[in-house]
Amino acid sequence: MGMDIIEIPHEMIFNGSMIKATFVNSISIDNIKNISKRAILCPKNEHVQKLNEEIFDILDGDFHTYLSDDSIDSTDDAEKENFPIEFLNSITPSGMLCHKLKLKS
Incomplete structure (x- = not known):
C-alpha cells in the first residue's frame, strides 16, 4: 500500500449506529448529566453536523x-x-x- 493509506483491520470497523452505541438509547433532556459524560469524536465539522441533526431528531421539545x-x-x-x-x-x-x-x- 502507498504511504498515505492506512489499512484498518476488519474487526475494528463499526457499521452500526454510533449514536445508539454511545448513548445506549438514553438520549433525553432528563438524562443530560449522563449524556454529558460521553462523546463522539469526528474528523470533520460536516460529520458533527450530521450526528447533531440525528440527535436533534431523537430529542423531544x-x-x-x-x-x-x-x-x-x-x-x-x-x-x-x-x-x-x-x-x-x-x-x-x-x-x-x-x-x-x-x-x-
Missing part, C-alpha cells in the same frame, strides 16, 4: 435556530463580491461555529 452574521466587513465592493453570502454560510472552519446553530429548549 422545540428548538430555536440562530444564524451567524453573513457579511464581509469591508468598504471594497470587489472584495465583498469575492465572498458570496452562500459561500460564507457554507464554510465550517475548525474552531468556528456553523452559520446555523440549533438549540433545543
Whole structure:
C-alpha cells in the first residue's frame, strides 16, 4: 500500500449506529448529566453536523435556530463580491461555529 493509506483491520470497523452505541438509547433532556459524560469524536465539522441533526431528531421539545452574521466587513465592493453570502454560510472552519446553530429548549 502507498504511504498515505492506512489499512484498518476488519474487526475494528463499526457499521452500526454510533449514536445508539454511545448513548445506549438514553438520549433525553432528563438524562443530560449522563449524556454529558460521553462523546463522539469526528474528523470533520460536516460529520458533527450530521450526528447533531440525528440527535436533534431523537430529542423531544422545540428548538430555536440562530444564524451567524453573513457579511464581509469591508468598504471594497470587489472584495465583498469575492465572498458570496452562500459561500460564507457554507464554510465550517475548525474552531468556528456553523452559520446555523440549533438549540433545543
